[in-house]
Amino acid sequence: MSAPLPRPPIALSIAGSDPSGGAGIQADLKTFSALGAYGTCVITALTAQSTRGVTLVHDVPVDVVRAQVETLVEDVRIDVVKIGMLSSSDLVGTVHELLDSGPLADVPVVLDPVMVATSGSRLLADDAVHAVRGLVRRADVITPNVPEAGVLLGEVAAQSIEDLHGQAQRLVAAGAQRVLLKGGHLDGTDSVDVWLDGRGGDPVELRTPRIETGATHGTGCTLSSALAALRPRHDGWLTAAREAKEWLTAALRHGEALDIGQGPGPVHHFHEHERWRAPVGG
Numbered sequence: 183m184s185a186p187l188p189r190p191p192i193a194l195s196i197a198g199s200d201p202s203g204g205a206g207i208q209a210d211l212k213t214f215s216a217l218g219a220y221g222t223c224v225i226t227a228l229t230a231q232s233t234r235g236v237t238l239v240h241d242v243p244v245d246v247v248r249a250q251v252e253t254l255v256e257d258v259r260i261d262v263v264k265i266g267m268l269s270s271s272d273l274v275g276t277v278h279e280l281l282d283s284g285p286l287a288d289v290p291v292v293l294d295p296v297m298v299a300t301s302g303s304r305l306l307a308d309d310a311v312h313a314v315r316g317l318v319r320r321a322d323v324i325t326p327n328v329p330e331a332g333v334l335l336g337e338v339a340a341q342s343i344e345d346l347h348g349q350a351q352r353l354v355a356a357g358a359q360r361v362l363l364k365g366g367h368l369d370g371t372d373s374v375d376v377w378l379d380g381r382g383g384d385p386v387e388l389r390t391p392r393i394e395t396g397a398t399h400g401t402g403c404t405l406s407s408a409l410a411a412l413r414p415r416h417d418g419w420l421t422a423a424r425e426a427k428e429w430l431t432a433a434l435r436h437g438e439a440l441d442i443g444q445g446p447g448p449v450h451h452f453h454e455h456e457r458w459r460a461p462v463g464g
Contacts, residue, residue, distance in 0.1 A: 190218055190219055190220045191218075191219045191220070191261040191414035192220045192222060192258060192260055192261050192262075193210075193214045193219040193220070193221055193222070193260075193261065193262050193263070193264065193407070193411050194221075194222045194223065194224065194260045194263045194264070194286075194289075195207055195210035195211065195214070195221065195222070195223045195224070195263075195264045195265075195266065195407060195410075196223075196224045196247075196251070196263065196264070196265045196266065196268075196277060197210060197223070197225070197226060197264070197265065197266025197267060197296075197403070198226050198227035198229055198266060198267050198269075199225050199227065199228050199229060200229060200400070201230070201231055202231055202233050202399070202442070202443060203442075203448060204233065204400040204442070204447065204448030204449070205231075205399055205400030205403045205404075205448070206229070206266060206267075206400070206403060207223045207225055209400040209403040209404050209407065209448070209451070210264055210266070210403060210404075210407040211223060212451035212452070213403075213404050213407040213408050213451055214410075214411045215451075216451045216452050216454065217408060217411040217412055217429065218411070218415070219261075219262075219410075219411040219414070222254060222258060222260070224247060224250040224251050224254065225242055225247075225250070226241070226242050226247055226266075226267070226269065227239055227240060227241050227242055227269055228240045228242065232445065233399055233442060233443030233444060233446055233447055233448070234443065234444060234445035235445065241269050241270060241273070244270075244272050244273055244276045247273060247276060247277070248276055248280065251280050251284075251285065251286065252284075252285060255285040255286065256285075260286065261289070261414045262289065262291075262292070262410045262411070262413055262414055263281070263286055263289050263290070263291045263292070263410070264291075264292045264294065264406055264407045264409075264410040265291060265292070265294065265321070266294050266296055266403060266406075267294075267296035268310070268313075268314065269306065269310065270307070271307070271309040271312070274310055274313035274314055274316075274317055275313055277317070278313070278316060278320060281320050282320055290322045290410075290413060291320060291321045291323075292321065292322065292324075292325060292406050292407075292413075293317060293318065293320075293321035293323070293324045293325070293406075294324075294325045294326075294402060294403060295314050295317075295324060295325075295326050295334060296330070296402070296403075297311060297314065297326075297329075297330045297334075311333060311334075315334060315356070318334065318353070318356070318357060318358050319357035319358070319359075321358070321359065322359055322360060322419070323359070323360040323361070323362055323409065323419055323423075324353065324358050324360070324361055324362070325362045325363075325364060325405060325409065326353075326361075326363060326364065327363075327364040327366065327367060327402055328340050328346075328363075328364070328365060328366075328367035328368060329367065331346075331349045331350075331353065331363055332349070334353060334356075335349060335352055335353065335356070337349070337352075339367070340363075340365075340368070341368070342368070343365065343368070343370075343374055343387065346365050346368075346374070346376040346385075347376055347385045349363060350363045350376045350377075351378060353378075354380040358380060359379075359380045359381075360377075360378065360379050360380055361376070361377070361378045361380075362375055362376075362377050362388075362405075362409065362423050363375060363376045363378075364402060364405065366401065370392065371391070372390065372391060372392055373389070373390050373391070373392045373393075373431070374387050374388070374389050375387070375388040375423075375427060376388070377420055377423055379419070379420070386420065388423060388424060390427055390431040391431070393434040393435050395435070395437055395438055396438060396446055396447060397434065397437025397438045397446065397447040397448060397449055397450070398434065398437070398446050398449070399443075399445070399446045399447055399448045399449070400448050400449060401430065401434065401449060404430055404433065404449055404451065405426055405427065405430050408425075408426035408429055408430060409423055411426075412426055430449065432453055432454070433449040433450050433451055433453050434449050435453075436449075436450035436453035437449040437450045
């Protein structure tokens, strides 16, 4: 009889739902599964959404979000948490409490501070942005994109790789433990993210070839959840970040093969899995 398989890491996503399956909770759960983690979730918002945009957001009551977390953690051991969009200051405060002094107090946290839509529109009220700035200090890693880093710092968005370096350093100075600043909004032949560990050291550039594709829906959600899924399998955060970025690059490369929707389609979370490579009806 073969030896039993080791228990996979268990990852929890606290985020909103995307019916199109490309972002939010759905993207996180796909990412967890693709990278060998067992995915669990707590839903913070229901959306009416497709690849062409969001038409309605219904926030889940704060007490329901708290009950989801407390009920889950009473039964299931969580190894890592990924946090996505939290739409109100009350919700941010509740999640902060659960992470700081509640049942998730000892669990590593990846915070994707979802604040700005791809179109550039602000998604959070000013009081919620202020609350997210407080939550940044609790997270082990934050993963803002270019516009979000600007909002967190109260600055204009970065225009260059050098700007990313400076903003990563200022985010650490403001209390972030570690920063993975996503540079996908910048032009260039490479996609460059900047990593900075607040415990010391210089910024590190993570470079991969830029993939020219229309399948970019959920890219930020997917990278942060990949980092969360991979961290329990590595000795350090930076190694997990490098692997997460390489994996996402391949998911972007294969995304258009899915042919999902009429807007920006999702990345291909299961591009490494043989079953997904067969043509429909083949």
